[in-house]
Amino acid sequence: MAGFLEKYKKDLLESLSAGEKKRFTYVKHRRQHPHLHPECKFCRKIKANKDILLENRHIVVMFGRQHHKGHILVMPKAHEEDLLKLHQETVDSFMNDTMHVMKALGKAIKPDLFNLEYLDNWDHHIHWNIYPRFRKDKDWGNPPVIPLKGQKFKENPLTKKELAVFKKELSRLKKELW
Template sequence: MNNCNFCQQIKAEEILLETSYFKVVFEINPVQAGHLLIMSKTHIMDIREMSDEILFDLIKLEQKCVSKISETLEVDGVTIAENNGSIMDKGTHCHVHVIPRYKNDRFWDNQNVLPHEIDILKLKENLQKI
């Protein structure tokens, strides 16, 4: 945890907005101008570690960020993407990207993901058990 950029290297003047549990900054490698990053104030690696209170704070903050982007910029929408677990960049913890979007911005054109075979029926069954 002590090597976490989110825990150790975010300066107070970089914080745009904060709640009891989260802080919002501009993404340092933005996909689009206005790309925000929401990160927890404590070192949480996965959404499954969050209490209901923290989760509610996160979704309300996401709503607030989407509203502010929509009020300020002439966007057509916003994409929200969350990173969890060991797949994240080293030196980070659980975080949410809030990305301004425009029609025909080719956002999905740059996705070059190597597909992995999964048991889709098993996933469907597990989801239906919720």
């Protein structure tokens, strides 16, 4: 009987259109990982535990592209695509956690201020881009200049000392708050 079912499933998959196969794969993936989306680059990183600086039950923190020193991404652990459809308690927790991460980053690199950005049309996994801003930035006083996807840019990473302070602050946050 098991052989028959496997053959039936194989024949069924072969008969599906590309769109139907995509949907079938998505549904199968959602059963195995109910809160992740198989085609989302952030969900893949979360699943692989790649580039994650901090996580709790609700959020994941990772570095963004370092075109601005200290660019951080804060996102829900679960794949969510519309901030306006989230339950208010989730939104409150997401914003509260984001503020704590900003404070930790602020202690590490002492920016003059932060820009917080939400781009719903670029990556379809809700996330905040946190940009520490410094008066010496060439685009000071304006929104951060963001390189387009695939566009080369000069990286401006944290120094080893700044990174150590930031990780220490994140560790403290995890112990005290989560």
